[in-house]
Amino acid sequence: MRAELVFSITSVVLFLGILPVFAETTVVSDKVVVLHTQSGDMVIELFPNDAPKTVANFLNLTEHQIYDRTVFHRVIKDFMIQGGDPKTKPGASEHFSEWGSGDVGYTIPGEFNTIKHKRGIVSMARGIDPDSASSQFFIVHKDSFFLDQNYAAFGRLVTDTSYETLDKIANLTSAGEQTKYLPFDWGKGEIIKAEVKKRTEIPDLLDLGEPERVEIPVNQTAQEYSNEKFGVSFLAPAGWLVQEPPQKTSSSPDLVAVGTKIAGFTPFISLTVKDANGTSLDDYSNKIKSSLQKAIDAHNLLILSEDKTTINGNDAVVHVALAKLNIGNGFINVKFKEVIIKSQDKFYIFTYTNSERNFDSILAKFSQVLDSFKIVANPDNSKSEKTGCLIATAAYGSELAPQVQLLREIRDNVLFSTSSGTGFMTTFNAVYYSFSPTVSDWERQSPIFKETVKIVISPLLSTLSILNYVDINSEQAMLGYGTGIILLNVGMYLVAPVIIIVKSKNKIRRLTAKI
Numbered sequence: 001m002r003a004e005l006v007f008s009i010t011s012v013v014l015f016l017g018i019l020p021v022f023a024e025t026t027v028v029s030d031k032v033v034v035l036h037t038q039s040g041d042m043v044i045e046l047f048p049n050d051a052p053k054t055v056a057n058f059l060n061l062t063e064h065q066i067y068d069r070t071v072f073h074r075v076i077k078d079f080m081i082q083g084g085d086p087k088t089k090p091g092a093s094e095h096f097s098e099w100g101s102g103d104v105g106y107t108i109p110g111e112f113n114t115i116k117h118k119r120g121i122v123s124m125a126r127g128i129d130p131d132s133a134s135s136q137f138f139i140v141h142k143d144s145f146f147l148d149q150n151y152a153a154f155g156r157l158v159t160d161t162s163y164e165t166l167d168k169i170a171n172l173t174s175a176g177e178q179t180k181y182l183p184f185d186w187g188k189g190e191i192i193k194a195e196v197k198k199r200t201e202i203p204d205l206l207d208l209g210e211p212e213r214v215e216i217p218v219n220q221t222a223q224e225y226s227n228e229k230f231g232v233s234f235l236a237p238a239g240w241l242v243q244e245p246p247q248k249t250s251s252s253p254d255l256v257a258v259g260t261k262i263a264g265f266t267p268f269i270s271l272t273v274k275d276a277n278g279t280s281l282d283d284y285s286n287k288i289k290s291s292l293q294k295a296i297d298a299h300n301l302l303i304l305s306e307d308k309t310t311i312n313g314n315d316a317v318v319h320v321a322l323a324k325l326n327i328g329n330g331f332i333n334v335k336f337k338e339v340i341i342k343s344q345d346k347f348y349i350f351t352y353t354n355s356e357r358n359f360d361s362i363l364a365k366f367s368q369v370l371d372s373f374k375i376v377a378n379p380d381n382s383k384s385e386k387t388g389c390l391i392a393t394a395a396y397g398s399e400l401a402p403q404v405q406l407l408r409e410i411r412d413n414v415l416f417s418t419s420s421g422t423g424f425m426t427t428f429n430a431v432y433y434s435f436s437p438t439v440s441d442w443e444r445q446s447p448i449f450k451e452t453v454k455i456v457i458s459p460l461l462s463t464l465s466i467l468n469y470v471d472i473n474s475e476q477a478m479l480g481y482g483t484g485i486i487l488l489n490v491g492m493y494l495v496a497p498v499i500i501i502v503k504s505k506n507k508i509r510r511l512t513a514k515i
Contacts, residue, residue, distance in 0.1 A: 054124055
């Protein structure tokens with residue numbers, strides 16, 4: 001299907017909503033769930049304030065004996081153990097290959113929160129749809145912060161014996177991915193019985209205090225973005241990366257602002273600039289509706305509304321639509337709002353795309369982009385763009401894209417959390433963007449050069465990723481880790497090559513002397 005209305009959805013890599021607001025103080029339920037397994041007992045305390053529907057569901061399934069005789073069917077040491085599938089009960093399935101695919105006939109909303117996925121945290125398993133959790137859950141064996149805000153953490157192991165049992169099950173061996181990490185000795189991971197008890201009935205409860213939480217960056221302001229090539233400027237949402245993606249097809253957007261990934265999807269706002277060539281706004285809108293008819297008839301797209309308005313004195317048409325999109329391993333409902341602005345015989349098409357469940361939470365940011373939109377000059381495609389990002393361009397659509405996304409999250413959640421980190425980013429940006437746009441243009445012109453840059457930046461991305469696995473809660477920690485990473489990169493990119501060159505020259509000199 002070719003349609004202007006879905007440029008951003010079909011052409012840009014789909015990226016996940018903004019964080020909901022949660023209570024700062026954790027409320028712990030007076031009820032706990034005790035899992036009696038073949039390897040020992042595990043006692044789980046529950047956090048109803050952070051995940052009320054998830055906790056209620058877990059208690060209900062426990063009380064109705066849904067978890068009795070189920071098995072921890074997916075065990076990955078140093079990561080997590082997963083169980084709760086009714087198909088793992090005796091006689092519930094014909095073959096082990098079915099284990100992990102069962103549920104209880106309904107799903108619950110994904111209550112993503114700020115609790116970190118540290119060792120012992122209990123969280124809900126789900127499919128690609130954020131709201132697809134049912135009965136399956138997992139217990140974190142080793143800190144796995146990359147899961148944060150993507151899964152509904154709702155409880156925690158709360159006795160020493162619980163952690164000993166967790167280790168016993170997590171250390172069961174399996175054949176790996178080919179058997180979906182089902183342990184050979186899976187019987188030792190069977191839940192004989194699950195029951196609800198009061199906290200007062202457990203004599204050896206640990207006082208673990210507040211669960212650790214993801215720190216949300218504060219005091220960030222929208223960033224002004226200006227592009228001479230397309231003759232536009234606007235306020236991009238704070239912390240979002242604005243880039244000019246490669247023009248792989250004629251429908252590729254010209255600019256894309258990308259937010260932070262949550263629950264398998266990342267919100268983004270795209271801008272496409274097109275020549276109107278005398279076409280009226282009404283005719284263009286009708287053309288769009290006509291081109292979308294096949295998708296509508298196939299029930300893959302639903303137009304929710306169409307309105308006329310003005311944006312900064314310019315006539316505009318606003319479409320809001322809902323689409324069912326295949327994102328590789330499942331379908332997800334994606335909602336988008338597209339605003340087509342006509343000015344100076346050009347169409348400026350802004351499209352905000354997000355998962356349906358998180359759409360409204362960032363709608364205000366999109367409104368800010370529109371309200372701040374200005375046409376700063378007549379677009380001149382002969383001018384070179386001065387805002388390109390060589391890292392983003394090299395990684396776009398490649399296996400490095402997730403690492404670049406992680407780099408953005410480190411920037412937002414780690415570097416911007418301290419004044420030294422913010423100061424470093426200010427200096428870094430001033431230096432980096434003095435040459436980055438030129439290199440970015442070369443990458444777009446030469447695939448070979450782009451691949452070379454990708455190889456060169458891989459070690460840099462890997463070292464920066466270290467910041468995602470350390471706790472930085474002070475200026476001293478930020479300076480310590482930051483200095484270490486800078487020295488590491490100096491060693492890789494400067495010292496190591498110099499040593500290699502010097503040794504090579506000496507070797508050549510010795511060989512020459514022998515001849």
